Amino acid sequence: MTNKPIILLENVTKSYGTFVVAQDLNMEVRQGEIVALLGKTGAGKSTILNMIMGTQPATSGKVRVIGHDPHAEFAELRGKLAVSFQTDRLLPWRTAVENVELGLLILGMPKNEARERALIWLTRVRLEGVADMYVHELSGGMRQRVSLARALCVNPELVLLDESFSQLDHVTSHTLRVDFANVVREFNKTCLFVTHRIDDALEMADRVIVLAPGAGIALEFAINAENRKDSDWLGQMHERIAEVMGGEED
Amino acid sequence: MAAETEARSMPALLERVFPTIVVVTILIVAMQIGSHYLPPYVMPPPLTILEATIEILTSQYHHIGITALRLLIATVFSVFVGVAMGIVMGMFGKIQPYLRSLVVIDTGVPALSWMLLALFWFSTPELRIFFILSVILVPFYALSIYDAIRALPGDWVDMIETFRPRRSQILRYLILPHIVPPILTTTKSVIGYAIRMAVFAELVASAVGIGSRMSLAQSLFRIDQVLGWTVVLVIANVFLQAAVNVLEKFLLKWRAEVNVR
Numbered sequence: 001m002t003n004k005p006i007i008l009l010e011n012v013t014k015s016y017g018t019f020v021v022a023q024d025l026n027m028e029v030r031q032g033e034i035v036a037l038l039g040k041t042g043a044g045k046s047t048i049l050n051m052i053m054g055t056q057p058a059t060s061g062k063v064r065v066i067g068h069d070p071h072a073e074f075a076e077l078r079g080k081l082a083v084s085f086q087t088d089r090l091l092p093w094r095t096a097v098e099n100v101e102l103g104l105l106i107l108g109m110p111k112n113e114a115r116e117r118a119l120i121w122l123t124r125v126r127l128e129g130v131a132d133m134y135v136h137e138l139s140g141g142m143r144q145r146v147s148l149a150r151a152l153c154v155n156p157e158l159v160l161l162d163e164s165f166s167q168l169d170h171v172t173s174h175t176l177r178v179d180f181a182n183v184v185r186e187f188n189k190t191c192l193f194v195t196h197r198i199d200d201a202l203e204m205a206d207r208v209i210v211l212a213p214g215a216g217i218a219l220e221f222a223i224n225a226e227n228r229k230d231s232d233w234l235g236q237m238h239e240r241i242a243e244v245m246g247g248e249e250d
Numbered sequence: 251m252a253a254e255t256e257a258r259s260m261p262a263l264l265e266r267v268f269p270t271i272v273v274v275t276i277l278i279v280a281m282q283i284g285s286h287y288l289p290p291y292v293m294p295p296p297l298t299i300l301e302a303t304i305e306i307l308t309s310q311y312h313h314i315g316i317t318a319l320r321l322l323i324a325t326v327f328s329v330f331v332g333v334a335m336g337i338v339m340g341m342f343g344k345i346q347p348y349l350r351s352l353v354v355i356d357t358g359v360p361a362l363s364w365m366l367l368a369l370f371w372f373s374t375p376e377l378r379i380f381f382i383l384s385v386i387l388v389p390f391y392a393l394s395i396y397d398a399i400r401a402l403p404g405d406w407v408d409m410i411e412t413f414r415p416r417r418s419q420i421l422r423y424l425i426l427p428h429i430v431p432p433i434l435t436t437t438k439s440v441i442g443y444a445i446r447m448a449v450f451a452e453l454v455a456s457a458v459g460i461g462s463r464m465s466l467a468q469s470l471f472r473i474d475q476v477l478g479w480t481v482v483l484v485i486a487n488v489f490l491q492a493a494v495n496v497l498e499k500f501l502l503k504w505r506a507e508v509n510v511r
Contacts, residue, residue, distance in 0.1 A: 053412060078414035089409040093427045093504045102423060106413040136506035154413065 004031045005064070006158050006190040007052055012061035014047050021047045025061070025216045027209065031157075034184060034191045036201035039211030039218075040245045045194045048211075049162055052192065053083060066157055079107045082151035086163035088143035090135045096146050097122060097131040103154040121149040124183060141172040148180055152189070159184065161193035165200060173197075177204050198241045202234055210244045218244045294474045302478030310463060314482060317460040320376070321448045324383035325437070331384070332391020333433060337425065339392065340399025341417070350396070353389045361386055361447060365454050375456035382451040383444060390440050391433070398432040399425060431505070434498045441490045445483060 007029035014022045021044040029035045039045045050056040051063050054070030054077065063069060068076040082103065090099045101118035105111070122131055125145040130138060138146065144164065151159055161180075165173040181204045184191050195201055201208050205223060212218035219240060227233050278296045285295040306314075335353065339346045364385050368378040402425070410424050452461025460479055467475035 055408065055411065075414050081412065083409070083412040085405070085409065087405060089405050091406065091424070091427070093430075095504075102410075103413045106410070106415045106419050106423065134504045134506075136504075 005029065006031050006033075006066055007192060008062070008064040009048070009051075010062040010064075012048075012051070012058045012063055014044065014051060014056070015059050022211075023216055027217065029190060029192050031190050032188050034181065034193070034204055034206045036205035036208045037192060037194045037211065038196065038198065038201050038208060038241060038245065040196075040213065043211040043213045045196075045211060046162065049160060049192075049194050052160060053081070079154055080156055081158045081160065082154050082156035083160045083162065084144075084147050084151040084164040086166055088135075088140075088147040090143055090146055090150075092135045095132050095134055096127065096138065096142075099135070099146055100149045100153050103150060107154060118149070118153055121153040122146070124152075125149045125179065141168055141176065144168060144172075144176060145179075148176070152183060152187075155187075157190060159189050159191045161191065161195075163194055163196065166195065166197060173200070174203075180204075196245075198238050198245075201241070202228075202237060208237075208241070210241055212244065291471055291473055294477065298474045299477045299481065302472075302474040303481045306463075306475070306478050306482055313459055313463050314486070316458050317448055317452065318486070320379050320452075320459065321383070321444060324380050324448070325387060325440075325444060327380070328384050328387035329391055329433065329437070332388040332436075333395050333429065335388065335392035336395025336399065336429070337421070339396040340402075341421070341425070346396075349392070353392050356385060357389045357393075359385075361450070365451060368451075369455060375458075378455040379448065379451045379459075382455070383447055386447050387440055387444055390436050394432045394436040395429050398429050402428055430501055434494060434501065438491060438494050438498075441494065442487050445487055445490075449483065 005028045007027070009025050009027040012022060012025040012027075013020065021042075025048070027048075037045050037048065047056065051058050052065055052070060054065070054074045057071040063071070065077060066080050070077055070081075090096075091102070094102065097115065097118045100121055101114040104114035104117060109117070119131060122128060125148055127142060127145050127149070130142060135143060135146075144167075148164065165177055168176065177200060183189075193200075193204070202223065207222045208220065209217055210219035221237065223237075281293060281296050281299070284293040290298070335349055339349050339353075361382070364382050368381045372378045372381060406424060406428075407420075410420060415423070448459075449461040449464065452459035453465050454461075456462050460483065464476055464479045467473075467479065
């Protein structure tokens with residue numbers, strides 16, 4: 001982990017008419033960090049993610065991703081950012097491997113090279129045997145793995161996850177989270193993941209940020225390897241987060 | 251395993267074809283009974299119609315070929331132009347209202363008007379028929395593709411946007427594969443209509459082709475030949491539908507077959 005900020009939000013406010021989703025939000029995600037963004041429904045998690053993705057501008061304040069304004073300089077982040085969503089969003093007419101290589105082809109990589117790299121990533125997410133299967137032939141967990149492989153395959157500096165594990169059963173979700181965190185740490189990626197599951201955040205993140213609706217950050221703390229082994233500490237943090245979220249969790 | 255699949259698929263095929271066989275048999279029996287009570291220039295017996303059909307298929311097949319070729323050229327042209335118009339309408343918001351108005355006006359003009367206008371505007375029969383078929387078929391494709399693009403799931407657009415693609419890449423990787431099913435569905439829907447229009451256009455604008463032969467048979471009071479040509483057209487429609495179904499199975503192999511109980 002370095003001190004280089006990959007995501008920087010300074011005094012960011014986002015409102016829709018008179019409805020304020022986020023006010024004077026200050027947030028930073030440094031290179032190599034895995035940060036969890038938690039908050040109850042309407043706290044503005046997805047809005048913040050959309051501003052970071054560049055699909056929505058901030059009403060006021062400064063948003064920078066890898067040094068660029070993601071909305072005004074949309075094309076500058078080509079190949080530097082990848083997103084995995086709550087639903088897999090795989091294209092049904094493409095096979096598993098064709099879905100994984102999609103981002104690479106868009107970035108202009110030659111077909112053969114893209115296929116080779118996509119196959120490597122399918123192996124990394126433990127899907128060796130399903131490369132030529134169509135989306136409807138895959139289980140929910142497999143599809144989400146393909147979706148993660150598609151995001152990581154383009155070798156992005158920043159990976160954004162929008163509730164990517166929340167639609168899976170707890171066992172599949174846990175396995176996938178562990179695999180994902182290992183890959184992200186192994187390749188020194190930066191990751192911001194939005195979730196409403198406190199356990200997901202405590203298990204994966206180096207730092208947890210909890211949002212309060214319309215009011216910015218309500219709770220923020222770091223987690224190290226020792227904390228993660230300390231069940232009392234984890235229990236206390238779980239309670240504190242649940243308190244801020246008003247008991248809104250799966 | 252293959253034999254088992256074949257054994258299972260044969261009754262399934264028979265199950266699909268059986269209702270058609272029943273309807274055709276009923277029609278033949280009704281025509282046979284009708285031919286006993288009506289004069290031959292109103293209802294000839296089915297055997298006479300069969301003989302006329304065989305005569306058509308063995309000695310006048312070049313007329314079938316010419317109609318088929320006209321139909322093929324006009325349909326392929328309409329697919330390309332209609333799909334292009336639909337894509338432009340779906341992707342370029344500023345042009346969309348103008349193109350859409352043009353298409354809506356086109357669909358409001360009766361086919362007969364286009365046929366009469368074609369007679370005035372074009373001197374060669376081939377151009378007339380091509381024009382008539384194209385102006386009738388293009389709007390079907392344009393509107394269907396435009397609707398398909400409007401119905402494109404926003405989730406897919408958001409997903410592909412995360413890779414910051416160029417517009418041409420969105421077209422290549424998202425829109426073109428997405429519009430294959432509506433192109434095939436539209437083709438299946440318009441085949442029968444296109445055949446009818448092609449024959450009708452030949453009736454008024456050409457001396458060769460199925461339409462012109464049917465006109466000739468009518469003027470010679472050869473109702474057996476009129477019915478023979480009709481049988482040929484029905485068979486052609488069935489074959490074309492089957493051909494599109496085969497194409498659909500190949501192009502849409504990625505789609506799961508859903509059986510609704």
